[in-house]
Amino acid sequence: MVLNSQEAATFPGQEGKVVEIADVMATGVLNPSHYPARRAAAVVQHYLNTQHGSPYRWIFLSTVHSGSAEEVTEGRKYQLELTMQEVISNVSGKCSAKLLFPGEEKPGAPQVQALCAELLSENITAQEEAFYQQHRDGKNLVSGENIPDSYGHMEPAMKPFWQLGGVASSFIMLRESNESTLYNMAHVANFTQLETEKDQLRFQYHVLLHEMISQEIIHWKMLFTWSPAEGVKVLQTELLPKCHCEVPPDTTN
Amino acid sequence: MMLCLSSVGLVLLALTVQNGHGNPDSAVWNRMETSERNYYTRYHNMTEISEWMEAMKRENPDVVSSMIYGQTYEKRNITLLKIGSSSTERKKAIWMDCGIHAREWIAPAFCQYFVKEIIRTYRSDDKMKEIMKNLDFYITPVINVDGYIFSWLNESTRLWRKSRSPGPDGCTCYGTDLNRNFNANWGTIGVSTNCCGETYCGTKASSEPETQAVTDMLDKMSQDILAFITIHSYSQLILVPYGHPNVSASNYKELMEVGLGAAKAIKAVHGMNYTVGTSPDILYPNSGSSRDYARQIGIPLSFTFELRDTGEYGFKLPEDQIQPTCEEAFAGAQHIISYAHDKAFYSSAAAVTTTLWTTLMAVWVSSATLL
Numbered sequence: 001m002v003l004n005s006q007e008a009a010t011f012p013g014q015e016g017k018v019v020e021i022a023d024v025m026a027t028g029v030l031n032p033s034h035y036p037a038r039r040a041a042a043v044v045q046h047y048l049n050t051q052h053g054s055p056y057r058w059i060f061l062s063t064v065h066s067g068s069a070e071e072v073t074e075g076r077k078y079q080l081e082l083t084m085q086e087v088i089s090n091v092s093g094k095c096s097a098k099l100l101f102p103g104e105e106k107p108g109a110p111q112v113q114a115l116c117a118e119l120l121s122e123n124i125t126a127q128e129e130a131f132y133q134q135h136r137d138g139k140n141l142v143s144g145e146n147i148p149d150s151y152g153h154m155e156p157a158m159k160p161f162w163q164l165g166g167v168a169s170s171f172i173m174l175r176e177s178n179e180s181t182l183y184n185m186a187h188v189a190n191f192t193q194l195e196t197e198k199d200q201l202r203f204q205y206h207v208l209l210h211e212m213i214s215q216e217i218i219h220w221k222m223l224f225t226w227s228p229a230e231g232v233k234v235l236q237t238e239l240l241p242k243c244h245c246e247v248p249p250d251t252t253n
Numbered sequence: 254m255m256l257c258l259s260s261v262g263l264v265l266l267a268l269t270v271q272n273g274h275g276n277p278d279s280a281v282w283n284r285m286e287t288s289e290r291n292y293y294t295r296y297h298n299m300t301e302i303s304e305w306m307e308a309m310k311r312e313n314p315d316v317v318s319s320m321i322y323g324q325t326y327e328k329r330n331i332t333l334l335k336i337g338s339s340s341t342e343r344k345k346a347i348w349m350d351c352g353i354h355a356r357e358w359i360a361p362a363f364c365q366y367f368v369k370e371i372i373r374t375y376r377s378d379d380k381m382k383e384i385m386k387n388l389d390f391y392i393t394p395v396i397n398v399d400g401y402i403f404s405w406l407n408e409s410t411r412l413w414r415k416s417r418s419p420g421p422d423g424c425t426c427y428g429t430d431l432n433r434n435f436n437a438n439w440g441t442i443g444v445s446t447n448c449c450g451e452t453y454c455g456t457k458a459s460s461e462p463e464t465q466a467v468t469d470m471l472d473k474m475s476q477d478i479l480a481f482i483t484i485h486s487y488s489q490l491i492l493v494p495y496g497h498p499n500v501s502a503s504n505y506k507e508l509m510e511v512g513l514g515a516a517k518a519i520k521a522v523h524g525m526n527y528t529v530g531t532s533p534d535i536l537y538p539n540s541g542s543s544r545d546y547a548r549q550i551g552i553p554l555s556f557t558f559e560l561r562d563t564g565e566y567g568f569k570l571p572e573d574q575i576q577p578t579c580e581e582a583f584a585g586a587q588h589i590i591s592y593a594h595d596k597a598f599y600s601s602a603a604a605v606t607t608t609l610w611t612t613l614m615a616v617w618v619s620s621a622t623l624l
Contacts, residue, residue, distance in 0.1 A: 015503055015549060033528045033535055060565060063526070087565055150358075150411045151296055152571030184564035186412060208412065210567055212488070213537045215430075215451035217412050242449070 025076065025179065030067040037067035039182050040078040044097040046174035046183070047112035048084060048119075053167030053232060055131050055160035056124040059084050062092055075103035076179065084119050088163065093119030101179055109175040128228040131160055136196050145190035162188055164232070168224045169207050171234040182212035189219070200225035200233070206240075216242075293366050294576050296358050298405045302394050305365060306334055313372055315339065316385070323466020326418040329398045331466045336371055337389030345597055346477045347590050348552075350393040350467070351484040353431045353543065355400030355413045356568045359560050359578055360484040364394040366579035367586065384594050388479065391470075396463055397431055412568060416463055420448035421456050429455040432485075433539065434464040435546035438497045443532075443539030454541050471547055479593035480554040481547035482586055487567050490536060491516055491529045491585065492557035494548035497540050498533035502548055505531075511554060511592050515585035522581040525561065532557075554593050558582060 030037040041061045048059045062085040069078045078099045085092045095116035102108050135142060147162045148154045154162055165188040173183035187208040194202040202225050209218045219240035225233045297305065310317045316336055323331040337344060351364035368390075375385040395401050399417035403410050415428025426449035433444045439458035440446070447453060459465050471478070493508040495501065502508055512529040519527050528535050532542075536559075548555040561570055561578045570578065 015551065031534075033530060035535055035537065038535070060563065146408045148566065148569050148571065150405075150408065150569065152566050152569040152574070184567050186567050187569065189408075210412075214445070215414060217451075 025069070025071075027069050027071060030069055030078075032064040032066055035182075036069060036179065037064045037078075037080065039177075039179060040067065040069075040099055040101075041080055041082050041097075042182050043099055043110050043174065043177045044080060044082060044095065044112055044114055045084065046170040046177065047097075047099075047110075048095070048114060048116065049167045049170035050174055050232065051114075052120055053170060054124070054128055054226065054228070055164040055167075056088055056127045057120075057122075058087050058163045058166050059119065060087050061085075065094075072100070073103075074100060074106070076101045084116060086119060086122060089122045089124070091119060091122045093117060093121070095119065110177055112174075125228065132201065132228050135193065135201055136199070138196050141193040141195070143190070143192040144188070147188040147191075161191055164203070164226060165191060165205050165207055168203075168205060168222055168226075168232050168234060169209060169220070171224075171232070172220050172222065172237055173209060180213055184210050184212070186210040186217060197225070200227045200230060218242075293362075293369060293579070295572055296362055296575070297365070299395060299398060299402045302361060302365065303332070306332060306394070309334060309368060309372070316372065316375070317368075320391075322470050323462060325397070325399045325463055326416055326461065327399045329402075331393065331396060331398060331463060333391050333393040333470075334368055335389055335391055336368065336385075338385055343477065345388040345479050345594075346391055346474060347388060347593065348391050348471070348474070348478050348481045348547070349484065349586070350396050350482075350543070352393075352395035352401050353397050353483065354485060355397050355404040355415070356411065357484075357486040357560075358404070358568070359486045359570045359575065361394045361401065362575050363484050363560065363579050363582050364392055366575075367583060368392055368394075370583055380591065384590065387598055388594060391474070393467075396467065398463075400428065400431075414451050415453065416461055418461060420453075424448040426453075429453055429461050431461055431463050432483075432543060433541040434459065434461050435468065435541045435543050437542065437545035437549050438495070438500060438540040441540045442497055443537055444541065452539070458541065467543060468546065471550060471552070475547075475550045475552055478547070478552045479597055480556075480589050481544065481552045482556050482558060482589060483543050483547075484558050484560065484582070486560040486570065487562055487564070488536065488559040489525060489527045489561060489563050490557075490559040491527050492532045492536065492544065492559065493530065494555055495545050496532040496538060496542050497545075498538045501531075504553055508554065508556075511589055512556060514592065515556070515588040518584040518588040519581040522584050523577050525581055527559075527585070554589060556589060558585065 026036040041064050045059060045061045062083040065081040067078060067080040069076055080097045082095045082097060083092055084095050093116050095114050097112060097114040100111045144158050144161055147158050166185045169185040177183060185207055189206040189208060191203055191205040194204060196202060205222050207220050209220060211218060221238040221240060222234055223236040306319055310319055316338060318335050319332055320335055321330045321332050325331060349364060351360040371390060374381045397416055400413055400415060403417055404413045415430050417427055418429055420426045430452045433452050433454035436458035440454050444454040445452045455461055459468055491512045493512050516527040516529050519525060532539055544555045544557045560582055561574060
């Protein structure tokens with residue numbers, strides 16, 4: 001008698017049988033839809049934003065095509081073939097990347113090398129220059145908060161500042177990443193433009209990062225500069241402690 | 254001559270009515286349609302969702318009823334909508350729930366859309382009509398009512414995830430991750446034992462009243478539920494049981510096949526890619542999820558949908574993406590529901606036919622031997 005899957009499921013002790021799977025880090029050819037390749041790809045995304053991001057260029061992972069991982073003396077090395085997408089212009093491009101997650105002996109940020117040709121082909125010089133000129137003289141220093149709002153909305157004027165916050169956050173996300181993390185910027189709590197210094201726009205941002213594996217929301221304050229010529233340079237970062245000080249508000253309604 | 258004139262008159266009358274001018278019914282329909290379209294493209298707080306549930310019952314009393322099946326920690330009702338043509342016989346069912354995690358606002362929005370779509374299409378769409386005849390839908394728009402209300406309070410509470418029960422003695426933090434609290438490999442992996450953690454699994458399996466409410470319903474109905482779909486965000490994934498890396502579902506191949514079919518249906522709508530796999534394969538290992546519990550008690554098709562996006566807006570998906578997200582998720586859910594329905598209502602017919610043929614063949618062979 002052939003058991004169809006529904007019958008098998010209701011037999012006690014049959015459902016959810018334990019299969020012995022060795023608990024090792026994925027090595028060799030990686031399945032592109034499995035998490036090891038995807039987490040490594042997210043690190044490449046953060047790296048690309050630190051290198052090329054701006055108020056008008058914000059890069060996200062589109063597809064993982066293939067990847068491999070190997071143990072090396074310095075840690076674990078990944079090789080990835082990816083498609084990344086710049087979300088403002090919607091331009092996509094293929095990237096080849098290598099990364100090294102350092103081992104326990106010399107802990108530190110992952111090291112990334114990436115080659116992406118078509119992705120950076122979009123000419124955004126005019127927009128960046130216009131934004132830069134508009135804000136460099138310090139007569140009307142901009143500030144904002146709660147971007148996006150609870151409904152996912154933001155004023156159009158705030159959008160480049162949100163994008164810039166995402167790019168600057170990439171410095172932190174890159175530095176904090178390992179094989180057990182997956183970061184995204186969840187929210188810009190507030191930002192303030194400070195006086196322009198040495199031709200660089202200066203900003204203080206308070207951002208909330210979402211770490212997917214722990215599901216934690218992590219608060220960071222950052223001080224950084226930006227100009228079309230120099231890109232984003234992060235000067236200071238400060239981890240804000242998670243507040244365990246709640247008094248429950250009256251939610252009876 | 255008279256007949257000719259009156260037929261001309263009738264034709265003229267028909268043309269005027271078709272034009273729509275001065276037809277009060279069409280104006281009302283347009284207004285309703287517009288406001289309906291706008292309603293389902295916005296996020297709604299708990300009061301609005303509760304009012305909407307009442308409106309669904311009022312407007313469709315022949316197919317929609319509601320059931321309060323538990324209470325949250327803060328003593329609020331946990332309510333589901335039951336959608337199906339009324340009958341005295343026991344029927345097979347589809348279970349859908351949304352809003353286990355408070356900050357995933359797109360999930361309750363999808364449950365509302367899903368209800369609206371079933372109601373809109375069950376009379377006109379042949380497949381939907383057949384499905385509604387044979388089974389009932391049990392849909393809970395918001396399971397974690399306390400958490401959802403909390404996430405609507407102000408900007409600083411928007412990213413709340415857990416329930417709102419107080420922590421155990423000595424802990425100042427609130428909330429248990431309801432999707433780690435179910436009695437399915439509870440507390441073994443992918444959880445925080447720190448009560449301040451976002452994946453805190455509770456003091457024991459089913460410690461939370463919300464978990465107990467769902468567990469009680471599922472236990473009562475498990476023989477009848479053909480498919481269980483729990484809606485979350487974000488990441489664009491379809492997760493199949495189990496969350497524990499060392500536990501595999503006996504029908505893993507079937508789950509993957511159906512899941513991949515759902516992802517294909519999703520992609521056909523707006524081109525979005527949803528990845529399919531077990532949680533330990535494509536996301537992270539976890540335990541105590543509602544999806545795993547459903548599978549473990551024998552519901553053969555159990556899926557978690559993680560809706561849009563893949564990190565750009567995350568939990569704060571802009572309202573202008575609600576409609577396309579719901580459209581694609583609906584296509585995915587429909588694929589699973591169709592499969593579950595056809596498996597239950599067609600394969601038994603196929604089995605009967607096979608048995609009949611086998612019997613006839615056996616009779617023919619034995620009679621041939623006798624001759």
